[in-house]
Amino acid sequence: MNASPLAKREKGSFFMVQILFARPEDEEELRDIFWNYGMDMSGDITEHLVVKNGVELLAGGKLSELEEKKFYLEVIGVKEGYNGCGYGSLLLNKMVQNPWECCKKPISQNRGKYVITTIARGRAVNFYQRHGFKPCDFEQIPLEYRYQCSDCPEKEDCGPVPMILIGG
Numbered sequence: 053m054n055a056s057p058l059a060k061r062e063k064g065s066f067f068m069v070q071i072l073f074a075r076p077e078d079e080e081e082l083r084d085i086f087w088n089y090g091m092d093m094s095g096d097i098t099e100h101l102v103v104k105n106g107v108e109l110l111a112g113g114k115l116s117e118l119e120e121k122k123f124y125l126e127v128i129g130v131k132e133g134y135n136g137c138g139y140g141s142l143l144l145n146k147m148v149q150n151p152w153e154c155c156k157k158p159i160s161q162n163r164g165k166y167v168i169t170t171i172a173r174g175r176a177v178n179f180y181q182r183h184g185f186k187p188c189d190f191e192q193i194p195l196e197y198r199y200q201c202s203d204c205p206e207k208e209d210c211g212p213v214p215m216i217l218i219g220g
């Protein structure tokens with residue numbers, strides 16, 4: 053993972069941010085971000101990719117390669133108060149450009165066509181579409197995640213949409 057700083061423009065100023073794999077000590081901060089949206093971390097903290105500005109953890113997400121060249125975005129979230137500032141885009145863009153690099157335990161070679169799927173909250177569908185995802189059928193979501201919303205009491209308000217991106 054290339055953790056070299058990126059210049060991020062916000063409200064007329066530039067901030068240096070880094071995208072890197074989380075460390076064990078990031079767990080509480082990242083969990084707080086996700087819990088705020090009724091989400092949780094997905095497994096080991098160190099398999100999550102995070103955006104940091106040197107002081108705070110601003111966003112995080114986890115991408116897994118479940119089968120060769122078939123990636124699944126398990127979770128992504130931005131710290132409350134920073135929504136709409138572009139940090140989610142920074143993170144998702146990195147994942148879409150090179151999913152192997154953003155996946156802690158890749159299982160295939162870094163080349164060729166690949167697929168990334170996810171289940172988007174209705175409110176975030178535009179966000180994913182701007183990064184090249186398209187709505188798809190639930191059948192295209194890996195079996196272990198396909199029914200994750202089925203029993204969720206917030207399903208109606210959330211309006212989950214299965215989404216797919218074909219890259220490479």
Ligand SMILES: CC(C)(COP(=O)(O)OP(=O)(O)OC[C@H]1O[C@@H](n2cnc3c(N)ncnc32)[C@H](O)[C@@H]1OP(=O)(O)O)[C@@H](O)C(=O)NCCC(=O)NCCS
Nearest residue numbers: 089128129130135136137138139140141172173176178179
């Ligand atoms: C969705 C999310 C990751 C986007 O990251 P971000 O840094 O806020 O987004 P960016 O500034 O890069 O892009 C703005 C887009 O984010 C989305 N967005 C902004 N605020 C949001 C919020 N509070 N909740 C959900 N989506 C939001 C919008 O789709 C917006 O695009 P639009 O203006 O075209 O509709 C982030 O807002 C978030 O964590 N939302 C809550 C948790 C969530 O919905 N996670 C995704 C689960 S599928």
